[in-house]
Amino acid sequence: MASFRDLSRASWGSEAWKALMRVRDAAPVVQCITDFSASMELMASAVMATGASPAMVHAVEEIREFTASRANAVCINVGTLSPEWLFSMKVAAAQAEELQKIWVLDPVGAGATKFRTAKCLELINLRPTVIRGNQMEIMALAGASASPNKDGSNPTSDGLEAAKELARISQSIVCVSGAMDLVTDGKRVLGVSNGVPMMHKITASGSAMTGLIAAFVSVHPPPRALEAAAFALAIFGLAGELGMEKASGPASLAMHLVDALHQLASEESLVTSRIKIGQI
Numbered sequence: 001m002a003s004f005r006d007l008s009r010a011s012w013g014s015e016a017w018k019a020l021m022r023v024r025d026a027a028p029v030v031q032c033i034t035d036f037s038a039s040m041e042l043m044a045s046a047v048m049a050t051g052a053s054p055a056m057v058h059a060v061e062e063i064r065e066f067t068a069s070r071a072n073a074v075c076i077n078v079g080t081l082s083p084e085w086l087f088s089m090k091v092a093a094a095q096a097e098e099l100q101k102i103w104v105l106d107p108v109g110a111g112a113t114k115f116r117t118a119k120c121l122e123l124i125n126l127r128p129t130v131i132r133g134n135q136m137e138i139m140a141l142a143g144a145s146a147s148p149n150k151d152g153s154n155p156t157s158d159g160l161e162a163a164k165e166l167a168r169i170s171q172s173i174v175c176v177s178g179a180m181d182l183v184t185d186g187k188r189v190l191g192v193s194n195g196v197p198m199m200h201k202i203t204a205s206g207s208a209m210t211g212l213i214a215a216f217v218s219v220h221p222p223p224r225a226l227e228a229a230a231f232a233l234a235i236f237g238l239a240g241e242l243g244m245e246k247a248s249g250p251a252s253l254a255m256h257l258v259d260a261l262h263q264l265a266s267e268e269s270l271v272t273s274r275i276k277i278g279q280i
């Protein structure tokens with residue numbers, strides 16, 4: 001994959017800090033439609049610890065009202081996909097699109113079954129602002145064949161090309177997570193190298209991360225969405241690095257990562273000095 005330049009650009013760190021402070025000041029409501037048992041708790045805790053306000057609202061009877069009048073952003077995660085929930089997801093996504101609200105898709109397991117891939121592509125037709133998945137998911141949605149990448153390693157050049165292609169087709173910002181996360185609008189590419197490998201072993205770390213992207217992008221909408229998504233990935237990764245100093249495995253890392261997200265609010269110099277974002 002192409003190299004990672006510009007790591008030392010000092011302003012990335014201070015811009016990430018300002019972005020975090022804007023999330024805390026605005027406390028955007030992030031409506032999450034996400035899988036019931038695997039990710040709901042960690043996602044809500046991470047979004048709240050970042051200073052946003054999570055709302056796990058998925059009943060179709062209240063979605064139109066809630067999305068229109070309460071939500072600042074919608075985060076849709078297809079983890080435990082079922083027809084009833086899919087209907088709720090589509091109603092919320094269509095509503096967000098119509099009202100020009102930020103909505104973010106986490107295509108969990110895209111490529112695992114034809115049904116899941118097809119339904120994710122139908123959701124993408126409803127024009128998410130951002131799509132965040134791991135390399136296998138993004139490659140499946142771009143129509144590329146993915147080789148197994150089970151260890152959260154660096155996205156490959158095929159993964160980067162798939163992300164750019166998906167961004168061009170969907171006109172969404174596309175994020176590929178891994179040891180180095182990639183964020184692209186199809187032309188520009190940012191890389192984020194904060195984080196620790198153990199994050200990949202936490203069930204629902206990806207889902208929680210996508211919730212943070214929704215929070216950051218809701219207060220930094222396009223044309224600032226590309227940078228905002230990178231800031232969310234970097235802040236989440238930095239929280240993972242700090243959490244790992246106290247953790248002994250994935251379960252305690254999840255807890256310490258959430259605590260670190262909360263504590264980062266008072267750590268300006270630490271955030272500004274340790275954020276690792278660069279141009280690819």
Ligand SMILES: Nc1ncnc2c1ncn2[C@@H]1O[C@H](COP(=O)(O)OP(=O)(O)O)[C@@H](O)[C@H]1O
Pocket residue numbers: 133134135151152153154177178179180181194195196197198199200201204205206207209233236237
């Ligand atoms: N090897 C790694 N090194 C550092 N951070 C990682 C690594 N693998 C994953 N992460 C981080 O863990 C989070 C979840 O990413 P990932 O495991 O790829 O998502 P998913 O759980 O959806 O497959 C992201 O913030 C990502 O940056």
Ligand SMILES: Cc1ncsc1CCOP(=O)(O)O
Pocket residue numbers: 035038039078079080108202203204205206207208
């Ligand atoms: C295990 C599992 N099964 C369906 S959703 C889910 C969790 C998704 O985890 P992640 O957010 O880390 O991709």
Ligand SMILES: [Mg+2]
Pocket residue numbers: 106108109133134206207
């Ligand atoms: Mg995932």
